[in-house]
Amino acid sequence: MRWINLVLGTVLVAGVILLGLVSLAWTPFDPTLVVPGERLQPPGWPHILGTDAFGIDVFSRIMAGARVVVQVGVVAVGLALLVGVPLGVAAAMSHRWLSDLIMRGADILYAFPALLLAILLAAAVGASTMTAAVAIGVASVPAFARVARAATLQVMSSDYMLAARAAGTSPLAAAVTHVLPNIAAVIWVQASASFGMAILAEAGLSYLGLATPPPAPTWGRMLRDAQNVIFSNPEQALWPGLAIAAAVLGFNLLGDGLRDQLDPRLRDIS
């Protein structure tokens, strides 16, 4: 049972990343090529998932969409990780007033949802893959800061940190040799979960037209296109939705699986 999450998660995540990578070099059809004569074909050969209302091959579009998903996820999670983790560790290791300042800032940002930030940015400077990724990343910073701070506090309260001080290890050296290795596990778990959330947020934004502009294919825009023909062809909404669900599920399961493996306390319970 405990392995199911990890295995299923890894398979789904690997699938999404693979689709995205392969799409850089090859897709069955041009994912942006509009072929009016081949509109709304049912799944079959050569269009294994059929074509959409523009006559574009659905599978090719999904492959290319995976690329955007991975892009946004990497940028957003990377940004959140690089900013949030040092902030959280610093908050835990520093004086109380600085710690309070950092965490209060994180609290305010926490109440400020990613999508609103992306909407603001889109309104102010125009929508693009980058504005979406940055907005999602900034909005994910507090989650990383909180997790890193909580984990660091736990490390700080351990006797081995006291022993390190008694051994003459400086705070910075202790942060590198003791804190980071001991909080890495929870950070990876958080990163995996955040990746899933980033995919959902990106899908929502591109559905609203507030992320990657056309003609680049994204799963969210595919759903928007599908909605236009939902009365005649409701099945059009199926594939991109499944792609999103599979990708998010993959990252969530991977995160859960990692946590189950890494948390010895949970291991004892189950």
Place this chain on the structure above:
Amino acid sequence: MATVRAVAVRLAVLVGSLLVASFVVFAVCQALPGDVAQQILGEQATPEAVDALRQRLGLDRPFLVRYAAWVGGMLSGDFGSSYLTGVPVGDLIWPRVAVSAWLIGLALLLTPLVALPLGLVAAVWRRHWQGFVATAASQVGMAIPAFWTGLMLVSVFSIRLGWLPANGYVAFAADPAGWASHLVLPVASLTIVQAAMLTRYVRSAFVEVLTEDYFRTARAIGWRRIPGLLRHGLRNVALSVLTVLGLQLAATVVGAIVIESVFTLPGLGSLLLTAVGQRDLQVVQGTVMLLVVTVLVINALVDVSYQVLDPRVRTGDLR
């Protein structure tokens, strides 16, 4: 005494948060886009015309003065006017608040009602098929975007079965039955995703109670598993549910924006999206600010309610 102090501190933090948030919203909307007057009039406009417009809109004043005026105006209920149409932003916002409030409020009300029993089942029978089904349902629910759920519900209940309208809105006062039928699918789409997320937390909160020493004590004096769990676990679970629900509020608010777009409900979300499309920044900043204020205020209320629920916090022995 400790409670009064804690509430006072929390209120001070709330005011600080509101100031910071409003400043960020104002800065992003006013500083990032460049010269608004120039944009409105287009590249061909004469510098004199641009200057005149700038003066008329009050854009010639220093940034901080404009910020102060905006905040001051909002405190008295004046959100300013659209640069594009001149319509007061308040006139655009207020008629639409009810729609969004119903959508968000109903979803938030239903979310714990779905998540508590589901999470209980997932925790108590976590080694049996019932628990597996509940956990799997929550995992899947978390992975699907709310707007896709909306599209799927529409394709089944509106198109295939024809039971419910696919979009639009009727005011409650005009036609209560119509109002309800128009809200069922949007609220359901929003609730499914949020409840799935909350279920996960409820599950782990109950699992934690199951491993607590005090639950073992309760079992040792004769409590059966589920009644004991409800008696000694619910209050502890309620604390974490409340926290998570407070954090979910933000997600629900943005979820509602998307859902309004799926079902073309005339709420704040559709107002916001239209304004973004037209780059009507006064409307954008007013609407966003209203949503942010709502989220921050409710989160503060959640924090304060801790004081009432947890005796360790209430008596000030634990912070």
Place this chain on the structure above:
Amino acid sequence: MNPASRSPVAPVTALLEARGVTRRYGDGRRRVDALRRVDLAVPPGARIGIVGESGSGKSTLVRLLAALDRPTSGETLFRGRRTSGVPERGLADLRSSVQLVFQDPRSSLDPRMTVGRIVTEPLRSRRLRHRGDVPSPSADRLQEVLAGVGLAPELAHRYPHELSGGQRQRVAIARALAPDPEVLIADEPVSALDVAVRAHVLNLLADLVRARGLTLVFVSHDLAVVRLLCDTVVVMKDGVIVEQGSMEEVYDRPRDPYTAALLAAVPRLRS
């Protein structure tokens, strides 16, 4: 190394000293004084036991002596030099000469470090190396130290969770002894261990203290354990020292009623 060559200190100068130290936690109504104006002097070569129940302030006191915490008022000294209110880089002398063993090795050993890296951590510290004769972090020194506490050399590549409770506490002792300290502070070093392991660790500590001529500060809630290792005992209650004297004196003829109650409360095997 000849321990005698290192202690030319005049007997009047205490190695470690606390002068009127108070340590206060929290503020306002929740203020707790963990220590209240405590004076204590640890002369070179002494083996001092600090005994008390939870909340007596015994752990706080040794943490102050080791400059791992700061007194709210009063001062701590090492070799007659102030160590309270001194920035960390001014404590090189103290750090290289005073080492600690903590209660629970599961918490005092970093779970993500191998035994070898744990034991050599004090040797790798630039600050400790200020003292000229601190051994270098070589493989030889590691083997020497491990052998000194009765651990096989191949354990150097293991992680703490792969060891038994007794082995873990030996690793903690090895780390403390690696830089050749003068003072060993042991804070409840056997309280978290099984009875079967306790005797081994106590025997090891007694041997090491004797062989290296260490000054020992031994904190415990258990007078019976302290009696075996120490020649002087300090009894603490609620942040103050209630009695202090030679081991036999206090153990056989306690003057303070609290010490007497403490002794009487220890359950003895009835057979």
Place this chain on the structure above:
Amino acid sequence: MNGLLDVADLRVEFGRHRAPALRGVSFSLQAGQRLGLIGESGSGKTVTALAVMGLLPETARVSGSVRLDGRELVGLPDAQFSDLRGVAMGMVFQEPMTALDPTMRVGRQVAEVALLRGRATRGDTRTNVLQLLTRVGFVDPERIADAYPHQLSGGQRQRVVLAMAVFNRPGLIICDEPTTALDVTVQARVLDLLDEILGESGAACLFISHDLAVVSRVCSHAMVMLDGDVVESGPVSQIFAAPRHPYTQGLVATARLDLVTPGERLPTIEDYFRREDFR
């Protein structure tokens, strides 16, 4: 074999890949008898207690027989087991700090023991609770009943848990390291109280401890466990004065710190017993 509690060939396993926690434990406890369970951590003391109480985690596989007053408990459905707990048997746990629900006043938690059985009305329950709190040595039962657990000390909480365990005058009380987390002076008071209450109610007691001195103070009989097996059992006087099994001899020797002269080497279990030779 018709004591109050008869345990026969009790085996407990947690998963196939782990060594069994109990490998066929048998013992018998007469009404009013006090049996001490001695052993190191991991020897199976707590598992034995939890098996008797029916509180082992779901993952445990239990076989063998546990009979209380002649009634077989192994395989008993949880609903029926629940009706026995708190009535026919009560339990006191090791960790007083976490044993009580932090969100509920102490008085209400104690009262639950009565209300669960549906015997009492709220009014006279309150009276009973206050009486009981007085009986476990509180001079101000009103204040204790209205306090939350975190406002009490460890010793006070352990007395509250003891009160809950004895409320319905069960015939069997199980104590799992009840004083290990307490200071010695507090331990002495709690042990006195336990002694008094057991004597008064005539209940039998299964008393788990790693501390031989504590067992010798409370119990009449003792049973020594090692790696899920019972290696020796008998009257306390015999076990501690003339232990037969080398492991017990080692345990007793290491426990007599007071007999060692300072400077002398402490005896260890390995002086008497080598694990490699066992089994």
